[in-house]
Amino acid sequence: MPSLGQYHDFLRDMDESCARLEGTVVERCPSECSDCCGPQTVHPVEAYAILKGSGPLRLWRKGGDHPAERCTFLSAARTCRIYPVRPFLCRARGVPVFARSIGGGWVRDCCQKKRFLAGPGQGSAAGALGLRLEQWKARLNSVNEAFCESNAIPNRPIRLSDLFRAPWVYFALFEYVKPSSQESGLSMA
Ligand code: SF4
Ligand code: SF4
Numbered sequence: 001m002p003s004l005g006q007y008h009d010f011l012r013d014m015d016e017s018c019a020r021l022e023g024t025v026v027e028r029c030p031s032e033c034s035d036c037c038g039p040q041t042v043h044p045v046e047a048y049a050i051l052k053g054s055g056p057l058r059l060w061r062k063g064g065d066h067p068a069e070r071c072t073f074l075s076a077a078r079t080c081r082i083y084p085v086r087p088f089l090c091r092a093r094g095v096p097v098f099a100r101s102i103g104g105g106w107v108r109d110c111c112q113k114k115r116f117l118a119g120p121g122q123g124s125a126a127g128a129l130g131l132r133l134e135q136w137k138a139r140l141n142s143v144n145e146a147f148c149e150s151n152a153i154p155n156r157p158i159r160l161s162d163l164f165r166a167p168w169v170y171f172a173l174f175e176y177v178k179p180s181s182q183e184s185g186l187s188m189a
Contacts, residue, residue: 003151003180004052006143007045014091017131021095025129026114029094034078036093036111037071041157043144046087048153048174051167052183053085060164072164087160088140096122096130151177 022028042050054060064076073081080086096110107123108130110116120126148155153173163170 003147003177003183004045004049005180005183006146007049010139010143011088011091014088014136018091018095021130023117025118026094026096026110026116029111029114032078033113034070034074034080035113037074037078037080037090038069039071039159039161040087040089041159042087042163043140044153044155044158044173045144045147047158047163047170048147048177050082050085050087050163051170051174054082060167072161088136092131092133092136096126097133098125098130099133153177 060073060081066072066074067076067078071080073086075081080090093111094114096108096116098106098108101107106125108120108126110122110130116122119129145155147153151174158170
């Protein structure tokens with residue numbers, strides 16, 4: 001029964017790929033920057049991982065209200081309250097990614113705040129120096145589908161703001177997810 005094992009493998013590979021790019025191909029994000037932390041939706045497997053990995057619910061309430069129009073998990077001090085378990089898109093924002101151009105080719109894009117340190121810069125098709133985002137999304141989709149199917153969870157996007165404001169709804173949704181032999185179950189405590 002797939003639980004979080006495949007998802008953790010996915011995140012580990014993703015983090016390794018990002019680590020090869022940040023600080024070598026593009027400069028690192030300034031530690032005080034959170035400008036890309038806006039509202040977003042996540043897959044059920046990501047929501048489950050956030051609930052499991054973020055500890056007792058009361059910790060979410062620390063750090064004051066989030067800034068208006070921003071991700072609910074951003075604290076008043078503009079730090080991520082769930083950084084170790086943040087979802088896929090949050091991890092991909094700081095690195096160059098390849099996207100399809102109007103003409104069908106690939107162009108490399110990156111946050112406009114970041115400076116390229118190596119190789120051709122933005123708008124180029126610079127070999128392997130960037131994430132093939134579509135491939136990573138396809139892998140995540142496949143991990144999520146297996147998670148939803150095997151645990152009879154509806155495969156629908158979940159707003160991070162809903163997860164933050166009403167986590168008990170999602171504890172109920174994930175109540176019957178069977179953890180793998182290496183994991184403990186979901187706990188509200
Ligand atoms: S989950 Fe964390 S890293 Fe992702 S958008 Fe929200 S505050 Fe930013
Ligand atoms: S990706 Fe850009 S906006 Fe987001 S934290 Fe890094 S520098 Fe800031």
